[in-house]
Amino acid sequence: xxxxxxxxxxxxxxxxxxxxxxxxxxxxxxxxxxxxxxxxxxxxxxxxxxxxxxxxxxxxxxxxxxxxxxxxxxxxxxxxxxxxxxxxxxxxxxxxxxxxxxxxxxxxxxxxxxxxxxxxxxxxx
Amino acid sequence: xxxxxxxxxxxxxxxxxxxxxxxxxxxxxxxxxxxxxxxxxxxxxxxxxxxxxxxxxxxxxxxxxxxxxxxxxxxxxxxxxxxxxxxxxxxxxxxxxxxxxxxxxxxxxxxxxxxxxxxxxxxxxxxxxxxxxxxxxxxxxxxxxxxxxxxxxxxxxxxxxx
Numbered sequence: 001x002x003x004x005x006x007x008x009x010x011x012x013x014x015x016x017x018x019x020x021x022x023x024x025x026x027x028x029x030x031x032x033x034x035x036x037x038x039x040x041x042x043x044x045x046x047x048x049x050x051x052x053x054x055x056x057x058x059x060x061x062x063x064x065x066x067x068x069x070x071x072x073x074x075x076x077x078x079x080x081x082x083x084x085x086x087x088x089x090x091x092x093x094x095x096x097x098x099x100x101x102x103x104x105x106x107x108x109x110x111x112x113x114x115x116x117x118x119x120x121x122x123x124x125x
Numbered sequence: 126x127x128x129x130x131x132x133x134x135x136x137x138x139x140x141x142x143x144x145x146x147x148x149x150x151x152x153x154x155x156x157x158x159x160x161x162x163x164x165x166x167x168x169x170x171x172x173x174x175x176x177x178x179x180x181x182x183x184x185x186x187x188x189x190x191x192x193x194x195x196x197x198x199x200x201x202x203x204x205x206x207x208x209x210x211x212x213x214x215x216x217x218x219x220x221x222x223x224x225x226x227x228x229x230x231x232x233x234x235x236x237x238x239x240x241x242x243x244x245x246x247x248x249x250x251x252x253x254x255x256x257x258x259x260x261x262x263x264x265x266x267x268x269x270x271x272x273x274x275x276x277x278x279x280x281x282x283x284x285x286x287x
Contacts, residue, residue: 025204028204028207028208029207029243031207031208032203032213035207035213036207036213036214036217037212037213037214037215038214038217040217040219040246040260041213041214042214043246043260044243044244044245044246044260044262045203045207045243047203047240047241047242047243047244048204048243050241051196051200051242051243052196052200073148074145075145075146075148077145078142078145078146084241085237087240087241088236088237088240088241091240091246092236092240092248095246095248096248096249099249111219111221111258
């Protein structure tokens with residue numbers, strides 16, 4: 001990034017602030033993976049990085065490159081849209097797989113799959 | 126019109142995507158992007174998905190603003206739990222919410238909203254009973270979460286999609 005030298009100081013500071021805030025929030029999220037107790041609670045932690053962390057870093061990036069090229073650079077919006085559409089799919093898949101496993105093992109900590117038990121006798125009869 | 130462009134919203138979104146990716150609004154890119162968007166919407170039509178009807182674009186914008194605000198707020202809440210709490214996740218638990226929303230598109234949007242908001246995750250939707258199983262990180266008072274999901278999101282989603 002040789003062009004970064006032509007960035008005015010206030011713009012560089014603002015960019016740094018956005019990127020650091022995003023990185024900080026993402027770090028807290030990752031730290032949550034370590035601190036939280038069980039699998040379901042841990043699933044919540046990385047969403048910090050996927051929402052505010054991502055948003056803040058992307059705002060920093062859009063601002064920085066808009067200043068450098070003196071025209072609005074907004075394709076970061078696409079990254080935000082794709083991350084927002086795809087992370088929930090992964091998280092739900094992981095959480096549902098864990099729920100399925102716990103139910104199969106007969107764990108008492110998860111709510112039982114009441115609906116399935118009701119539907120099966122109806123299909124047999 | 127709908128014969129050539131079966132999904133006008135999808136085509137428009139794809140065209141915007143193309144222009145954003147290429148960082149250009151030149152005539153060439155608009156023509157190429159339009160052709161691609163129409164071709165893609167034909168491919169989509171072959172899958173015959175349920176056609177979303179967005180009745181109230183204003184309500185959709187209001188929902189977007191509301192969700193962005195709530196995501197920011199729950200980022201702070203979850204961050205505080207992780208950093209400050211002595212025993213983080215001690216209040217975590219499952220809860221069931223009865224839903225009146227039946228539109229598939231509405232449910233898909235609700236699933237994305239709930240899962241991408243830190244602190245709540247969508248686990249299972251029972252279509253026969255219309256109940257939703259959630260896992261919530263800070264489950265002190267169930268009524269707060271029911272009011273949030275039913276009062277804030279579900280009502281607006283029903284306005285938009287039903």
